[in-house]
Amino acid sequence: MDSSRKKSTRVTILDVARESGVSYSTVSRALNGFDFVKGATRDKVLAAAEKLGYVANVQARSLAGGKTRIIGLLVPGLDNGYIGEIVRGVDEEIAKANYDLMLYTTRRRVGREAMYIDAISNGPSDGIILIVPLLEREYLTALREHHFPYVLVDQIDPQMHSPMVDATNWQGAYDATKYLIDLGHRRIGFITGLRAIQSALDRLDGYKAALADHGVRFDETLIAEGDFFTPGGYAAAQKLLKHKPRPTAVFASNDLMALGAMQAIRDQGLEIPEDISVLGFDDIPQASMVHPQLTTVRQPLEQMGRVAVSLLIEQIERPDNLERAARRVTLATRLIERESCAAVPTSDMKG
Amino acid sequence: MDSSRKKSTRVTILDVARESGVSYSTVSRALNGFDFVKGATRDKVLAAAEKLGYVANVQARSLAGGKTRIIGLLVPGLDNGYIGEIVRGVDEEIAKANYDLMLYTTRRRVGREAMYIDAISNGPSDGIILIVPLLEREYLTALREHHFPYVLVDQIDPQMHSPMVDATNWQGAYDATKYLIDLGHRRIGFITGLRAIQSALDRLDGYKAALADHGVRFDETLIAEGDFFTPGGYAAAQKLLKHKPRPTAVFASNDLMALGAMQAIRDQGLEIPEDISVLGFDDIPQASMVHPQLTTVRQPLEQMGRVAVSLLIEQIERPDNLERAARRVTLATRLIERESCAAVPTSDMKG
DNA sequence: ATGAAAGCGCTAACAG
DNA sequence: CTGTTAGCGCTTTCAT
Numbered sequence: 028m029d030s031s032r033k034k035s036t037r038v039t040i041l042d043v044a045r046e047s048g049v050s051y052s053t054v055s056r057a058l059n060g061f062d063f064v065k066g067a068t069r070d071k072v073l074a075a076a077e078k079l080g081y082v083a084n085v086q087a088r089s090l091a092g093g094k095t096r097i098i099g100l101l102v103p104g105l106d107n108g109y110i111g112e113i114v115r116g117v118d119e120e121i122a123k124a125n126y127d128l129m130l131y132t133t134r135r136r137v138g139r140e141a142m143y144i145d146a147i148s149n150g151p152s153d154g155i156i157l158i159v160p161l162l163e164r165e166y167l168t169a170l171r172e173h174h175f176p177y178v179l180v181d182q183i184d185p186q187m188h189s190p191m192v193d194a195t196n197w198q199g200a201y202d203a204t205k206y207l208i209d210l211g212h213r214r215i216g217f218i219t220g221l222r223a224i225q226s227a228l229d230r231l232d233g234y235k236a237a238l239a240d241h242g243v244r245f246d247e248t249l250i251a252e253g254d255f256f257t258p259g260g261y262a263a264a265q266k267l268l269k270h271k272p273r274p275t276a277v278f279a280s281n282d283l284m285a286l287g288a289m290q291a292i293r294d295q296g297l298e299i300p301e302d303i304s305v306l307g308f309d310d311i312p313q314a315s316m317v318h319p320q321l322t323t324v325r326q327p328l329e330q331m332g333r334v335a336v337s338l339l340i341e342q343i344e345r346p347d348n349l350e351r352a353a354r355r356v357t358l359a360t361r362l363i364e365r366e367s368c369a370a371v372p373t374s375d376m377k378g
Numbered sequence: 379m380d381s382s383r384k385k386s387t388r389v390t391i392l393d394v395a396r397e398s399g400v401s402y403s404t405v406s407r408a409l410n411g412f413d414f415v416k417g418a419t420r421d422k423v424l425a426a427a428e429k430l431g432y433v434a435n436v437q438a439r440s441l442a443g444g445k446t447r448i449i450g451l452l453v454p455g456l457d458n459g460y461i462g463e464i465v466r467g468v469d470e471e472i473a474k475a476n477y478d479l480m481l482y483t484t485r486r487r488v489g490r491e492a493m494y495i496d497a498i499s500n501g502p503s504d505g506i507i508l509i510v511p512l513l514e515r516e517y518l519t520a521l522r523e524h525h526f527p528y529v530l531v532d533q534i535d536p537q538m539h540s541p542m543v544d545a546t547n548w549q550g551a552y553d554a555t556k557y558l559i560d561l562g563h564r565r566i567g568f569i570t571g572l573r574a575i576q577s578a579l580d581r582l583d584g585y586k587a588a589l590a591d592h593g594v595r596f597d598e599t600l601i602a603e604g605d606f607f608t609p610g611g612y613a614a615a616q617k618l619l620k621h622k623p624r625p626t627a628v629f630a631s632n633d634l635m636a637l638g639a640m641q642a643i644r645d646q647g648l649e650i651p652e653d654i655s656v657l658g659f660d661d662i663p664q665a666s667m668v669h670p671q672l673t674t675v676r677q678p679l680e681q682m683g684r685v686a687v688s689l690l691i692e693q694i695e696r697p698d699n700l701e702r703a704a705r706r707v708t709l710a711t712r713l714i715e716r717e718s719c720a721a722v723p724t725s726d727m728k729g
Numbered sequence: 730a731t732g733a734a735a736g737c738g739c740t741a742a743c744a745g
Numbered sequence: 746c747t748g749t750t751a752g753c754g755c756t757t758t759c760a761t
Binding site for chain 4: 400401402403404407414415416419438440441442443
């Protein structure tokens with residue numbers, strides 16, 4: 028059979044053993060670094076391996092209980108600047124650590140997610156990074172049961188105390204709201220994210236807190252429900268624009284919705300930021316490419332990806348050290364002032 | 379040892395065998411579909427597998443000569459809209475075919491690319507898609523030698539007759555140039571891609587051909603060397619803008635460079651498209667997000683990714699059928715008219 | 730410090 | 746049609 032396409036020609040650990048005149052398992056030890064191997068022997072083996080162009084077979088290694096140096100990454104999809112940035116950070120850090128990357132999209136095998144996670148943890152990955160906003164808890168319990176290393180990105184999981192990395196959502200929203208208030212705005216429309224997502228809640232709370240701290244009355248009718256996607260932002264903004272008197276600023280819980288809001292505002296014949304200011308959250312690449320450029324709260328997405336990788340590798344390579352390892356890393360957000368916010372029109376100055 | 383984190387709890391083919399009261403290999407056969415298994419037996423096995431929550435171990439299967447249903451994808455990096463679109467298409471099609479995806483970035487292990495490809499082909503993937511502009515030939519010979527399925531995207535390989543998918547680069551550039559000529563432009567600056575890349579050459583040729591076919595004299599000094607990246611486009615445009623008389627249009631060999639060119643033009647205090655038209659190639663997402671929106675030649679990037687997958691799966695699943703299989707698929711480009719091109723200013727009408 | 734040997738879970742002949 | 750039996754290439758005890 029030709030099914031052995033990946034085998035026939037390949038140089039195995041046995042070839043290296045022959046070439047270097049030592050045994051089978053000594054080669055394995057030498058190749059894997061540590062373990063008691065005489066310096067000379069090791070050098071001999073390494074030289075032979077190099078000469079023969081030996082490359083370890085990941086499958087075999089994994090099957091025999093070793094590591095594959097493959098990290099899994101589960102994301103909803105790639106069609107979203109937000110995810111893309113995190114993925115870049117993940118990829119970079121993975122490369123640096125000399126691991127490889129398996130990319131999983133949740134689109135796959137919908138409806139059988141439990142089994143899906145099971146498949147992943149039964150696949151070649153040594154561990155997995157989850158960037159999945161609405162992850163079911165069963166996922167995590169399955170992972171836990173198998174002692175399979177994982178880390179959550181931008182998603183908390185109060186019950187299980189999972190390792191995770193996120194950003195200062197509350198503070199970011201607070202800062203942004205304060206910024207708007209300092210600009211003179213009093214009627215600040217707020218577009219929420221999905222209520223089921225903790226970061227969405229935190230941002231809303233930050234907004235409310237800033238209002239309260241600066242003597243601006245919270246107005247429930249200035250809150251519009253969003254879903255983190257552009258069309259949702261558009262619809263929410265439309266609703267907000269009907270509010271009388273019209274809000275002088277709109278703060279969207281993420282950039283994608285802010286983009287939708289900008290479109291809705293323009294479609295009403297209004298100018299940004301002259302008539303109405305718009306502020307986003309995330310700082311995805313598009314934020315600086317639209318016109319006017321979007322003022323937004325920057326999440327260090329790429330860095331979040333990087334940190335996630337290091338948290339995961341820590342678990343993979345030092346399973347013993349788990350208790351002392353960092354369980355949660357929260358990175359700072361930062362307001363990026365661009366062009367979509369301005370002082371409130373003087374006609375509106377009374378507040 | 380705990381190295382067996384992925385094993386201990388797991389239900390194997392053996393458990394399924396016990397549960398369903400048949401043997402080891404019968405389970406394997408039933409699970410793998412075909413092979414002569416009595417309907418009743420198969421159902422029994424499937425039921426048992428389902429009940430036990432059995433998930434195949436990819437490593438073991440691969441080691442034993444089976445398929446992993448993993449497809450490798452090698453790209454330069456993710457920081458490029460062009461690649462991103464292709465990757466999305468790849469991911470989608472892979473999901474549809476029920477495969478998984480390993481993502482490799484060339485950034486890794488630079489300087490040892492030969493060995494890198496070797497590692498990939500020795501990894502879990504059943505085959506690999508290469509979106510690597512300047513791939514060394516050794517890569518391909520190595521793949522060939524191992525009879526490892528692969529397909530090239532947007533990259534030709536005349537010597538080896540590799541399976542590949544690309545777009546009508548020549549025609550796309552021809553159409554774009556003609557469009558500009560029809561708009562009255564006669565001094566059309568052209569920013570090239572990397573000369574080592576065939577598609578860059580084809581685009582240049584398409585440009586020249588359109589000029590020739592429409593009686594516009596080719597002017598070598600209207601050609602500026604680019605590298606497919608934004609800063610290179612910026613620099614090339616700067617050079618072009620010094621040309622006397624100034625070109626009335628600039629055609630960049632890809633959108634990234636067109637974006638750079640737009641910036642250079644604005645930095646000279648010139649208006650797009652009033653003073654000078656700009657045209658790109660690719661239609662990356664950013665093209666429709668900049669202001670003014672970029673008129674460009676659309677490559678069906680996502681579809682290219684999809685086709686690449688199907689070409690690869692064809693090889694993986696029907697290794698016998700190889701000779702008859704499609705070796706090259708070329709998809710049509712299409713001019714997308716947006717806002718960055720206008721008729722030549724009347725003052726320039728003489729040509 | 731090194732060799733021998735036992736699997737890891739599965740596929741694929743090979744016999745019935 | 747189904748059971749038996751070799752390995753796939755490697756890590757890891759267990760001896761030595």
